[in-house]
Amino acid sequence: MAPPDAKAFTRRTRLSAPALPPQILSESQSHSPTIFTMKNPTRRTLLLLLPLLLALTGCAPKHAGDSDEILIGEISSLTGKEGAFGQGAHRGIVLALETANARGGVLGRPLRLISEDNQSKAGESATAARKLISRNKVVAILGEVVSSRSLEIASIAQLTKTPMISPASTAESVTQAGDYVFRVCFLDSFQGTVMAKFARESLGLQRVAILSSVSSAYSVGLAKHFKDTFLAEGGTIAAEQRFAEGDKDFKAQLTAIKASGADAIYVPAYYTETALISKQARELGITVPLMGGDGWGEPELIEIGGDAVEGIYYSTHYSPDNQAPQVVEFVKNYRARWDGETPGAFAALGYDAALLLINALERAGTTDPAALRDALASTRDLPGVTGRTDIDENRNASKAATIMTVRCGQFIYVSEVAP
Incomplete structure (x- = not known):
């Protein structure tokens, strides 16, 4: 996997909101403020006057909750020393949401992903969680992949009653934060x-x-x-x-x-x-x-x-060489979407985390957090790339483990061990 491109994760400022295309709209944002300088006073003046101009023409800028979109938050290590983990999970999530949107969305509404990069740093995930919940009004959070950073998110998700699904955090303490915290991976x-x-x-x-x-x-x-x-x-x-x-x-x-x-x-x-x-x-x-x-x-x-x-x-959690039909289909679609790249375990888990959320939204019939939490908790036998997901009473998933080795510079499948 190529090193993450930090330029892809800078804040974007929109002057108008275009119509949502069939594919998922993903906004990756950093925590750095947008900076305007006096080098271009005309542009700065226009930006300052934009709200007044929009009001005079009968238009107003859109904010979270103004549209019919279902907003989903993601917090991941898109850059930094665990950037490969976060990039993989992010691409799996995007593929799952784009697929759902191509089929008409969920509850008749398009899905929109708002991604936050914690740069693989301690403390950033908590800041991102507060922003996604209080400012963006997301219905749920997908992430994080590293257990210590998932623990930052979990306490905030539980306090605010915002459903959270970790794709890959295997430490047992993650879901012990409370009944709004879930995962799709096995435990340590x-x-x-x-x-x-x-x-x-x-x-x-x-x-x-x-x-x-x-x-x-x-x-x-x-x-x-x-x-x-x-x-x-x-x-x-x-x-x-x-x-x-x-x-x-x-x-x-x-x-x-x-x-x-x-x-x-x-x-x-x-x-x-x-x-x-x-x-x-x-x-x-x-x-x-x-x-x-x-x-x-x-x-x-x-x-x-x-x-x-x-x-x-x-x-x-899985091998891309697995010949199960759902794995073959996932690998084919992922390669088509991401320039021929073969998906690793974190991509598969990101995809399955998004599938779990989509399925729960459909069964809940609403984005109400309590109803969504109940639907997540009642998930049984949901097929996915990393196996079938049964959420137990502690909001954990029971999955098989795959043993891999490295030979001649390649990851090679050895065996699978059932729980």
Whole structure:
């Protein structure tokens, strides 16, 4: 996937509101204010006089809620170090909403997406959530993909009774924020367990080291569940080392792991750290396989890690090589929409999160938040790209996990593990 283009996510100022086309209208906005300078006083004067001119001609600028559109908010890491995650989820969401609009919209109304870029930074998601809810009046929020940033949104969504659906946040604490918070992905307790059993039963590993982040809810949760299950399965944790978000030098931790005699390393991290960890491990002469979770499955892992990520294993939500009819159709449509790009797991989850919201709106028959919340909570057996979605009493989805590896610079399907 090409690096995100930051220019695509700047604020747009509209002088008039055109008719909504059949495809989804997506407004990606930053938190930076629009700045007018005195270099062009004529343009500035016209902009200042625009409200008066519109009033004199009988026209008024449109605001959120003035039209018959259903406004849907999205908060994601469209740029920054987890930009590949956010870009994938965003494109999946856009594809789902465009498809719905092409069929006539929902409840006879067109869908409109308002996207906010948190730039992969802590604190930005909370600011974006307040804006989408109070200013844009969205009926629901899709996002975030990273658990720690979803937690920022969840407390605000619950306080304001705004339904929220996370496409990919796997930390158990996300939906514990309250009954307006949902997700379409499996939990860390499941994928941590899956990888521990895979390590013991399929790879025959006895001694595994863990290298995790101290500042990521995702990493902490996965490390715990992997460790508990691996020990219960008769394995040994040879060493436990930790790092902080933003670290780029892992050689001290890897040196200690090498001395432990571990026959594999479990690294519950995102692709940015994992690629660097893999390269530094190989530089230190560590040849054992690395294992991880769904934060690995982006092309950037291979682009950055190169030969160092050959032979790794990780758990994820789907494979584009799956020949199930709905997956084949999704991959075909996604490639047609996004210039031949093959959709990763976050694109599939973004698509399924939007499908869940669309289905709930149709069944609720209204955008009323309480009715929409009830419809989301009652979802059963909804077909999607990452499997069928059943929302349980804790607003979580029960899904199978897919095990992938890297061979010859390609992501390769290994197996699927049912819940």
